[in-house]
Amino acid sequence: NTHTHTLNTHAEHTHTRRTHTHTLNTHTHMPNTHTHIHTEAVQAALAKHKEEKMALPMPTKRRSAFVQSPAEDCTPPDTSSASEDEGSLRRQAALSAVLAQSLQSPDYWINRSVQSSSSTSSSTSSTLSHGENKTPTSALADILASTRIGATHTHTHTHTHTCIGKTNTLQTVPPDVTSSTPERRSRVDLPPNAMPRGMPRGQSRTSMLDTTADGVPVNSRVSTKIQQLLNTLKRPKRPPLSDFFLDDSEEIVEVPQPDPNTPRPEGRQIIPVKGEPLGVVSNWPPALQAALARWGASQAKSPALTTLDVTGKPLYTLTYGKLWSRSLKLAYTLLNKLGTKNEPVLRPGDRVALVYPNTDPAMFWVAFYGCLLAEVIPVPIEVPLSRQISFVLFKCFCGVGLALTSEICLKGLPKTPQGEIMQFKGWPRMKWVVTDTKYLTKPSKDWQPHIPTANTDTAYIEYKASKEGTVMGVAVSKIALLTHCQALTQACNYCEGETLVNVLDCKKDMGLWHGVLTSVMNRIHTITVPYAVMKACPMSWVQRVHIHKARVAVVKCRDLHWAMMAHRDQRDTNLSSIRMLIVADGANPWSVSSCDAFLNVFQSHGLKPEVICPCASSPEALTVAIRRPGARGTALPARAILSMGGLSHGVIRVNTEDKNSALTVQDVGHVMPGALMCIVKPDGPPQLCKTDEIGEIVLNSRAGGTLYYGLPGVTKNTFEVIPVNQAGAPIGDIPFTRTGLLGFVGPGSLVFVVGKNEGLLTVSGRRHNADDLVATALAVEPVKTVYRGRIAVFSVTVFYDERIVIVAEQRPDASEEDSFQWMSRVLQAIDSIHQVGLYCLALVPANTLPKTPLGGIHISETKQNFLEGNLHPCNILLCPHTCVTNLPKPRQKQPVGVGPASIMVGNLVAGNRMSQAAGRELGVVEEEGLVRKLCMWPTMMHQFLSEALQWRAQSDPDHVLYVLLNAKGAAVCTATCVQLHKRAEKITSALIERGGLNTGDNVLNAIVNRPPLFSPSLSVPFPTLLTLSLPPSLPLTPGIDLIAAFYGCLYAGLIPVTVRPPHPQNLAATLPTVRMIIDVSKAACILTTQPLMRILRSREAAASVNVKTWPTIIDTDDLPRRRPPQLYKPPTAEMLAYLDFSVSTTGMLTGVKMSHSAVSTLCRSIKLQCELYSSRQIAICLDPYCGLGFVQWCLSSVYSGHQSILIPPMELELSLPLWLSTLSQYKIRDTFCSYSVMELCTKGLGTQTDSLKARGVNLSCVRSCVVIAEERPRLALTQSFSKLFKDLGLSPRAVSTAFGSRVNLAICLQGTAGPDPSTVYVDMKSLRHDRVRLVERGAPQSLPLMESGTILPGVKVIIVNPETRGPLGDSHLGEIWVQSPHSSSGYYTIYGEESLQADHFNTRLSFGEPHTLWARTGYLGFVKRTELLGSTGDRHDALFVVGQLDETLELRGLRYHPIDIETSVSRAHRSIAESAVFTWTNLLVVVAELAGSEQEALDLVPLVTNVVLEEHHLIVGVVVVVDPGVIPINSRGEKQRMHLRDSFLADQLDPIYVAYNM
Secondary structure, eight states, X not given: OOXXXXXXXXXXXXXXXXXXXXOOOOSOOOTTSOOOHHHHHHHHHXXXXXXXXXXXXXXXEOGGGOOOOOOOOOOOSSSSOSOOOTTOOOOOOOOHHHHHHHHHOXXXXXXXXXXXXXOOOOEEOOOSSOOOOOOOOXXXXXXXXXXXXXXXXXXXXXXXXXXXXXXXXXXXXXXOGGGOSXXXXXXXXXXXXXXXXXXXXXXXXXXXXXXXXXXXXXXXHHHHHHHHHHHHHTSOOOOOXXXXXXXXXXXXXXXXXXXXXXXXXXXXXXXXXXXXXXXXXXXXXXXXXXXXXXXXXXXXTSEEEEEEOTTSSEEEEEEHHXXXXXXXXHHHHHHHTSSOSSSOSOOTTOEEEEEOOTTOHHHHHHHHHHHHHTTOEEEEEOOOOTTSOOOGGGGGSTTOOEEEEOHHHHHHSOBOTTSOBOOOTTOOOOEEEXXXXXXXXXXXXXXXXXXXXXXXSEEEEEEEEOTTSOEEXXXXXXXXXXXXXXXXXXXXXXXXXXXXXXXXXXXXXXXXXXXXXXXXXXXXXXXXXXXXXXXXXXXXXXXXXXXXXXXXXXXXXXXXXXXXXXXXXXXXXXXTTOSEEEETTTTSTBHHHHHHHHHHXXXXXXXXXXXXXXXXXXXXXXXXXXXOOOOTTOOOOOEXXXXXHHHHTTBOOOOSSOOBTEXXXXXXXXXXXXXXXXXXXXXXXXXXXXXXXXXXXXXXXXXXXXXXXXXXXXXXXXXXXXXXXXXXXXXXXXXXEEEEEEEEEOGXXXXXXXXXXXXXXXXXXXXXXXXXXXXXXHTXXXXXXXXXXXXXXXXXXXXXXXXXXXXXXXXXXXXXXXXXXXXXXXXXXXXXXXXXXXEEEEEEOTTOSOBOTTSOBOHHHHHHHHHHTOOOOSEEEEOHHHHOOOOOOOOOOOOOOSOHHHHHHHHHHTTOOXXXXXXXOOXXXXXXXXXXXXXXXXXXXXXXXXXXXXXHHHHSTTOEEEEEEXXXXXEEEEEEHHHHHHHHHHHHHHHHHXXXXXXXXXXXXXXXXXXOOOOBOOSSSSOXXXXXXXXXXXXXXXHHHHHHHHHHHHHHTOEEEEOOOOOGGGHHHHHHHHHHHHHHHTOBEEEEOHHHHHHHTSHHHHTTSXXXXXXXXXXXXXXXXXXXXXXXXXXXXXXXXXXXXXXXXXXXXXXXXXXXXXXXXXXXXXXXXXXXXXXXXXXXXXXXSSHHHHIIIIIHHHHHOOEEEEOOHHHHHHOTTHHHHHHHHTTOSEEEEXXXXXXHHHXXXXXXXXXXXXXXXXXXXXXXXXXXXXXXXXXXXXXXXXXXXXXXXXXXXXXXXXXXOSSOSOSEEOOSSSOOOOEEEEXXXXXXXXXXXXXXXXXXXXXXXXOOOOBOTTOEEEEEOTTTOOBOXXXXXEEEEEEOTTSOOEEOOSSOOHHHHHHHHSBOOSSSSTTSOBEEEEEEEEEEEEEEEOTTSSEXXXXXXXXXXXXXXXXXXXXXXXXXXXXXXXXXXXXXXEXXXXXXXXXXXXXXXXXXXXXXXXXXXXXXXXXXXXXXXXXXXXXXXXXXXXXXXXXXXXXXXXXXXXHHHTTOSOOSEEEEOO
């Protein structure tokens, strides 16, 4: 393949970082006659991928999420931005025509390369090792081939292609890990419309239920894309290396064993390279200031500096006389005019900041030399603008408080509204001094500055930014400054009176060393061409060379490229005067192509090939090496042609068989005069490298930096390095300085640099250069998608390895499809050519990446924005599946060859106690007097709540049982015993007269903060009744009506079913749930109020359900006055009392049967646990529809006689302080709430504790605040609640939780007598293996779990293996089984299948106590014996609930609980309001609610992926970003993940963004 460059005037602005040799044509440049070999290699790789036709799923984006980029800033010569970091160059091939052709015909490249007798890259299967065969050791002389400029032969390059998506992919479908638990067919799956919260906009119900046989929704765009993603992920995985580590208890990553095919260095140990001796000059001045003084006196009219205006024309010239006199004035002013004589502001050795723009070099020169004359230390820094990072360097400078600047610059600085200079981040309080001549004082005639001989004191400080973005100051001593000038003078052969054109920043690096310091030492006339001038007139520096016949020019590759692009405008340019063209970033390995291309264009304008002098430098060692100009006609230095594969292993190799990926690197000359150079290993001890090994260049020289100012620790590791030999012994006692440059020494002691430590990306032990990846990415551009000058490559550490991230600015006119195609092709090209996977590729809108002062991309700030979620990309593609290869091995579940009996015996032998616990005995009281005394009459004498209410109405008619509050805290309704009894009687009469119901019919009671209603019944002995309550806006309040309706049903012998009424504003989503419960329960009648009656028969309701088929509806607002002839008493307590319908978190609607016996036993158990009696008051802020919430709202008060203050949660939304102020006002000791209520108070009142305190709210009376839930205790929420309201007197011991399930509504409830709930920390890794290992608080991978409350009296629990059904030891996680007299009787469903009922409600252990009947809760947990004592004096057994069995995710053979992953996701970014996870086939899907701007949507994708990978060792397959409120929540505040899953697969979420991770 011929490697040439096409130079078009309209070609894209690119700078080549690394090159392969060129065939250069001095004739006219036709667009189609030249190609780029790197491009060809990329195209060949992409053509191979195109043959395989692997379609990648495009992300889904809401149209409003598109971010229009701002108008483009002023750009340099072509259409791309001037944003070139001074050290970064781009590939300079004009690829448009060739690439367009290659895209139309993938075979073009293959045919072409066959014709040019260059073999195409062979496609090899993707391997992790990427090793190449070891080649016989060659001498470096063989590796370095001499190539002449203009020669027609080329060097070819090999590429090993890692193919994405082989055609022989596995045909098997991935297992669906979500269906690992047995399906419970007799439960009814609640349709998504029944989601209680935030149903997405206008979706159709039918589409959600229409699925194919394998469960894939029909017409689902999401499903198609997920299937696409699965197809791309089904390719064979890379063979495992020892990169995989076992997920053992220590969680230690194994050190990867070296691959036997990895090339290793085989040469001898390198010998230090010595530079030529530093010559002795007879008239060399003792200090730089002395040289200025000499020229200022003897050559006053000699020009020192010429500056240009924005058009490139000379603005003014500063003579040596003026420079000397002005510097003298400034030195005198600094020392004598800033403070008083006794208290000067500045003393010798103080640091002074120099803040000057690049457009004003003359003011900077005067300030710099003025500081040297005043013996203060100048610190040149950039002008602080709003975008610039803070100058943290000042933090290390004790006492820095002075900044010198010009008047114009001072006016341009950001100001406060008061007109003062803004206080910049990281800056101390500054005094600003303007150094314009009119403000300076002429020194008195007898005043002369003190110019001492150069010594080791600091002369100036030059700042540098590290790879991480931290700013450090390199101190250069006075002797180093002088020696460096002398070494540069000798190496560059500077003469007095020469003219030098400087295009670099004169405040640092080569621009300062050549253009400010060495030039004054040699009385050189410097012409400075600032960056702003280059943007406006790219040819300006060439014009200055031509006009002034300059002998030396100091430039970067960028300047060569810009001049080359604009050279057609200047036909008469003559560069024959140049004897030395110093390329400051010639150490950048891609600079060779820029140099060659520039020479190709300007050789006809008099430019001589031998004058191009690349050099290498670093902030720490200053100039490291520079090529000396050769004699006219001498052969040019050799170039190294290196194997990129060998480079990634740090070895110098050439692949002699196929050279398609060989890398051509030019030398940077010889080491500086008077210096000594070694190559040492970049990592670990500074051991000398071998001759064929790449290492870091270290330098010993008097002309380098001396230390990092104020950082002695880092200084020692950088400036005081003693190289050691292979035995570890020091090679001497002279210290070397690390340069940060990676390279080697070639024949003739020529220095070659192949990269920098800063740009090094070490992935899986292999090194990659960021510049190489940039070049490959920019060779892939079928369309104009990105700006070539605005691309950042960096690595982030995720899961024990570095991951490569590429961020580029996208053009405003690029389409979504173009961008995605470009990104996917870049992935394939980099994978093939560099054998490394990209972790993330992000495109941001134009002009949004942070820039350096000279316009380049600020890499470290870009990385910081990426990690903090502030990048705001408009397109993003993550590929964790391909590049994360060090995950722990998947767990292989062993077949159960050991029976449960053996396991039990093994536990006993190992000393593990069996995992079981029990509450205290319920006990029986025989004596009637004691029964009456304890107010337990209904318990002992009657087994029915209906009889208990009648007894209370007779014995204590005026005792208030219920008080209902409104949003203002006022009691809107109270119910005494007799009032409740009479109201219930009237409802009984209405049911008998109007409903025509028979004893035992089912009646639905749906009571929320809305109207009551009745529903039909099964064709079983017991019909059902449904009651709904009224919303607060209606005349009747729900609470008391619901309770009266419930007891009215019992009086009539009907079976009530409480149901949440439909929401009037959201009938489409809530009414179908009501309809489904009516149908499932076969309700015979609906009991409700007039407003809800109208709603049920309205047109809006008819749109959702068939309103003509409602059962009989009875209006409770119009009740008969007659009492019923008699009240029903069931013949046995085992008969059905009521039905409890609830939607589980897995989306199942389940109704359970509660017998009269279970109801009375449950109430008695709660009474004993909480010590409830008639004089007690409790406050209830719960939804009264199902579970323990319904029991507390409707049943418990009637049984125990205590007064219940009812606070409907909907009222709390109208008045947040209502619940807390009620607790304070009534001095409540015990209160019950839900997590929703607690979260509402925590978020809404967290900042109002002071105002609540001022209003007299005092919570010190609260003894127990119990959260009613059917889930793992939310420890973070309860702790936040306790801490927030601690100032209001809330005891930290007060908050606890309860636990119930469908099979048993109340298993645990924190009472008054038991010990405080305990908290343990368990190891999450063990938990995934169903093991419980306690660890200390703060241990890595620890999970805090809180006890779910004290086990209720009469309840026994045991932890059981859900598969073998054998009891487990207390070190195991298993299913919680419960035995209790108040367990539910069974499921109440349409199907009436007995198998599931027997399995869940009447199941037996396979070993241990085979005759005892247990109920399966469906929850996983464990029991731990604590050191606390229970009420009986025995050690307390605590039950810890971990999660629901049906909801666990089986991934990689491990058991994950969604809440753990969601907790991590919610921490990932400040704008994630809520999250939910589920699996689809074998992919983990994360849904995150975005609380911020839609621009932040794509920021979440990498952060979510990172945190799940780091903390859970899982790769996220799909990230879905949605609006707040989309994740459905039930009335208990629990997420309905399965509904969310169904909605997502049916494409009904209206997501902001869906990312499919590759």
